[in-house]
Amino acid sequence: MVVDVITIFxxxxxxxxxxxxxxxxxxxxxxxxxxxxxxDFTTDRHRSVDDxxxxxxxxxxxxxxxxxxxxDAIAAERGQPAAVVLMTPQGxxxxxxxxxxxxRTSPLIVICGRYExxxxxxxxxxxxxxxxxxxYVLTGGELPALVxxxxxxxxxxxxxxxxxxxxxxxxxxxxxxxxxxTRPAEFRGLPVPETLLSGHHGEIEKWRARxxxxxxxxxRPDMLTGAALTAEEQRTLNELKLNELKLDELKDGD
Ligand code: 4GX
Numbered sequence: 001m002v003v004d005v006i007t008i009f010x011x012x013x014x015x016x017x018x019x020x021x022x023x024x025x026x027x028x029x030x031x032x033x034x035x036x037x038x039x040d041f042t043t044d045r046h047r048s049v050d051d052x053x054x055x056x057x058x059x060x061x062x063x064x065x066x067x068x069x070x071x072d073a074i075a076a077e078r079g080q081p082a083a084v085v086l087m088t089p090q091g092x093x094x095x096x097x098x099x100x101x102x103x104r105t106s107p108l109i110v111i112c113g114r115y116e117x118x119x120x121x122x123x124x125x126x127x128x129x130x131x132x133x134x135x136y137v138l139t140g141g142e143l144p145a146l147v148x149x150x151x152x153x154x155x156x157x158x159x160x161x162x163x164x165x166x167x168x169x170x171x172x173x174x175x176x177x178x179x180x181x182t183r184p185a186e187f188r189g190l191p192v193p194e195t196l197l198s199g200h201h202g203e204i205e206k207w208r209a210r211x212x213x214x215x216x217x218x219x220r221p222d223m224l225t226g227a228a229l230t231a232e233e234q235r236t237l238n239e240l241k242l243n244e245l246k247l248d249e250l251k252d253g254d
Pocket of ligand 1: 087088112113114115117118133135137138139142144
């Protein structure tokens with residue numbers, strides 16, 4: 001998969017792509033991620049990438065010319081992009097489904113905005129997908145772009161070794177993950193749950209299924225509408241619902 005990132009802070013983006021799973025995927029040649037300095041596509045003496053907003057107001061706006069030149073140059077080198085992504089709080093929420101789709105979309109261009117935003121002609125003529133990583137305002141699109149690239153790259157076949165560890169992802173399964181433990185069996189008086197030490201795989205899977213449902217019920221009840229549950233997971237959910245009904249009856253005093 002081919003990805004190009006356009007940014008005014010290439011060192012910041014490159015640093016994060018030079019560690020861990022993404023770095024390994026790059027050196028093994030499974031993904032080809034290149035970071036482009038937007039200032040390399042300017043033509044003026046000051047290498048300007050921003051200007052004052054038409055209509056007035058605070059802050060600066062990213063100029064269209066360097067972004068158009070950058071996208072044109074990247075397209076000439078790497079082929080017509082299958083998607084041009086802009087990171088912005090105005091975008092649709094980035095989810096696992098979007099990550100999965102983008103992992104099958106190549107070549108990909110990701111634009112990191114700074115300042116108050118970018119000239120709308122870039123958005124309307126070049127950008128195919130406006131994405132937001134959440135409802136908070138950051139100082140730029142670099143961290144969001146890194147979030148997207150990290151989530152996308154690990155879904156590219158051959159990047160995460162064990163296919164099971166991707167298919168078992170909580171947002172693939174529609175449930176939160178169960179708790180994890182490693183040695184020692186007791187740490188500062190805190191034990192690992194008995195069942196996990198038993199070596200009884202049937203019981204271990206049952207315990208984990210129950211924990212996934214219990215956690216999702218407590219922390220993310222919104223996820224339980226539409227989750228495809230195993231028999232054990234469904235049993236646990238029914239039990240939790242029944243408990244809630246009983247509690248309600250007690251509170252009502254009837
Ligand atoms: N999820 N920001 C982008 C500048 C900007 C504004 C508008 C283009 C259009 C963000 C987020 C985010 C802050 C990145 C403003 N660029 N991006 N930046 N949340 O807050 O993606």
